[in-house]
Amino acid sequence: xxxxxxxxxxxxxxxxxxxxxxxxxxxxxxxxxxxxxxxxxxxxxxxxxxxxxxxxxxxxxxxxxxxxxxxxxxxxxxxxxxxxxxxxxxxxxxxxxxxxxxxxxxxxxxxxxxxxxxxxxxxxxxxxxxxxxxxxxxxxxxxxxxxxxxxxxxxxxxxxxxxxxxxxxxxxxxxxxxxxxxxxxxxxxxxxxxxxxxxxxxxxxxxxxxxxxxxxxxxxxxxxxxxxxxxxxxxxxxxxxxxxxxxxxxxxxxxxxxxxxxxxxxxxxxxxxxxxxxxxxxxxxxxxxxxxxxxxxxxxxxxxxxxxxxxxxxxxxxxxxxxxxxxxxxxxxxxxxxxxxxxxxxxxxxxxxxxxxxxxxxxxxxxxxxxxxxxxxxxxxxxxxxx
Amino acid sequence: xxxxxxxxxxxxxxxxxxxxxxxxxxxxxxxxxxxxxxxxxxxxxxxxxxxxxxxxxxxxxxxxxxxxxxxxxxxxxxxxxxxxxxxxxxxxxxxxxxxxxxxxxxxxxxxxxxxxxxx
Ligand SMILES: Cc1cc2nc3c(=O)[nH]c(=O)nc-3n(C[C@H](O)[C@H](O)[C@H](O)COP(=O)(O)OP(=O)(O)OC[C@H]3O[C@@H](n4cnc5c(N)ncnc54)[C@H](O)[C@@H]3O)c2cc1C
Ligand code: FES
Numbered sequence: 030x031x032x033x034x035x036x037x038x039x040x041x042x043x044x045x046x047x048x049x050x051x052x053x054x055x056x057x058x059x060x061x062x063x064x065x066x067x068x069x070x071x072x073x074x075x076x077x078x079x080x081x082x083x084x085x086x087x088x089x090x091x092x093x094x095x096x097x098x099x100x101x102x103x104x105x106x107x108x109x110x111x112x113x114x115x116x117x118x119x120x121x122x123x124x125x126x127x128x129x130x131x132x133x134x135x136x137x138x139x140x141x142x143x144x145x146x147x148x149x150x151x152x153x154x155x156x157x158x159x160x161x162x163x164x165x166x167x168x169x170x171x172x173x174x175x176x177x178x179x180x181x182x183x184x185x186x187x188x189x190x191x192x193x194x195x196x197x198x199x200x201x202x203x204x205x206x207x208x209x210x211x212x213x214x215x216x217x218x219x220x221x222x223x224x225x226x227x228x229x230x231x232x233x234x235x236x237x238x239x240x241x242x243x244x245x246x247x248x249x250x251x252x253x254x255x256x257x258x259x260x261x262x263x264x265x266x267x268x269x270x271x272x273x274x275x276x277x278x279x280x281x282x283x284x285x286x287x288x289x290x291x292x293x294x295x296x297x298x299x300x301x302x303x304x305x306x307x308x309x310x311x312x313x314x315x316x317x318x319x320x321x322x323x324x325x326x327x328x329x330x331x332x333x334x335x336x337x338x339x340x341x342x343x344x345x346x347x348x349x350x351x352x353x354x355x356x357x358x359x360x361x362x363x364x365x366x367x368x369x370x371x372x373x374x375x376x377x378x379x380x381x382x383x384x385x386x387x388x389x390x391x392x393x394x395x396x397x398x399x400x401x402x403x404x405x406x407x408x409x410x411x412x413x414x415x416x
Numbered sequence: 417x418x419x420x421x422x423x424x425x426x427x428x429x430x431x432x433x434x435x436x437x438x439x440x441x442x443x444x445x446x447x448x449x450x451x452x453x454x455x456x457x458x459x460x461x462x463x464x465x466x467x468x469x470x471x472x473x474x475x476x477x478x479x480x481x482x483x484x485x486x487x488x489x490x491x492x493x494x495x496x497x498x499x500x501x502x503x504x505x506x507x508x509x510x511x512x513x514x515x516x517x518x519x520x521x522x523x524x525x526x527x528x529x530x531x532x533x534x535x
Binding site for chain 1: 460462463465466467468475477478479481492493494496524525528
């Protein structure tokens with residue numbers, strides 16, 4: 030293998046590049062990224078960076094002494110993949126021929142149709158998004174967050190700490206019911222009301238009010254919530270448009286095997302854009318968590334370097350964390366499919382507990398709030414289990 | 417030298433945190449070795465004594481960067497800087513720590529707090 034192209038210059042792409050070198054790949058390594066920035070960390074964008082506690086320098090994912098020997102092609106968007114030539118086409122017409130391709134194009138924030146061009150309306154996915162939002166939060170006033178998922182909740186918590194008047198609007202009856210289940214979704218989202226942040230559930234958004242700048246969020250039940258700034262946190266979609274027609278099978282992202290292999294030999298997918306087969310549940314699952322984007326590329330790189338001749342191992346169950354209102358939330362496993370949730374340590378009232386999700390008596394997930402020590406022990410015990 | 421704890425009170429596989437500023441933790445590995453490092457992860461405000469001890473490494477309980485107890489070196493992001501290591505001395509069944517004179521690599525939020533700035 031003489032050239033490997035990594036498309037997407039963020040956590041999963043960087044992890045793949047590191048794995049290639051660690052596994053002894055000595056050839057040409059090209060990393061293509063649509064953003065102008067070198068790989069940076071996204072989780073702080075809704076937390077410490079948005080709060081102003083850390084600056085841009087601290088977001089860098091690379092170490093100063095890192096020797097990746099990669100060619101960085103930044104500010105360049107891939108627009109196509111030619112499977113026969115195995116060439117990555119770029120928007121500016123350039124073409125990168127490679128023997129192996131790592132797809133790491135991640136996900137992009139979903140927007141609300143019809144709200145483009147209205148000042149004061151934000152999504153949060155990139156550093157540029159975070160800079161713009163930080164500037165608007167500095168104006169103070171009223172913030173309305175549309176969507177009570179993790180990123181929406183973190184923005185609400187950061188803005189609350191900055192002294193803004195915050196309202197969260199969630200279309201579902203309970204925020205976070207998807208990732209955490211109804212009962213624990215209720216517990217975690219109660220952090221908003223603990224702090225006097227308004228939480229409106231079970232009501233959709235009809236549109237936004239305002240001429241040049243947003244001044245209100247209009248709800249489907251007729252209410253109008255005054256707003257100086259609005260954050261739309263309604264999830265992310267995988268960035269795989271550029272692969273349409275390439276022969277790489279797509280289905281909610283790049284459809285891949287348990288080790289990241291795609292339908293095309295010599296092409297693997299990693300990170301938020303990859304819909305991996307999950308042997309724990311027997312279904313494909315696109316995991317949008319930091320730790321997966323960090324750890325899983327190594328298996329995909331192994332496949333690439335061995336030309337597909339590897340035995341897939343069992344991946345660790347998905348893990349993520351979130352920080353809201355000074356509370357550390359940690360979760361491992363799959364809540365969907367659990368038939369019971371039991372609080373085994375601490376109490377939900379204290380916002381300090383450990384809850385275990387079970388299906389037919391077997392643990393399938395663990396949630397911790399402000400219990401990093403116990404959670405870590407549970408997570409470790411939990412790791413090797415597979416169905 | 418700062419007394420940390422009785423050796424008998426620190427079983428193998430466990431850690432003991434000294435609540436000094438910045439905190440330091442003593443680890444007793446499964447092989448019976450003792451190591452002391454700064455307790456605060458260099459990434460964010462996590463206590464490494466709450467982490468997962470495996471061999472001569474401790475994994476941060478929050479985002480799983482791993483630190484080598486012998487050298488303080490970190491293996492993988494998100495943490496990028498090593499933790500300080502301190503000398504451990506056992507005398508008459510008591511574990512003592514001789515603090516390093518180097519500057520600690522505290523995470524930005526904690527460093528700001530110790531400097532008296534905003535958290
Ligand atoms: C605000 C925020 C907070 C988060 N907080 C947490 C958290 O607390 N805990 C947690 O577990 N996870 C968190 N996450 C999720 C975590 O950051 C992601 O899982 C991780 O960034 C995924 O990495 P990735 O490399 O797969 O994709 P991304 O980070 O999305 O990177 C993909 C890169 O590919 C580039 N790209 C896209 N299309 C193309 C193209 N056609 N050509 C070239 N380049 C392209 C993009 O510009 C981008 O730079 C958070 C995410 C955000 C946005
Ligand atoms: S706090 Fe230790 S790795 Fe993040």
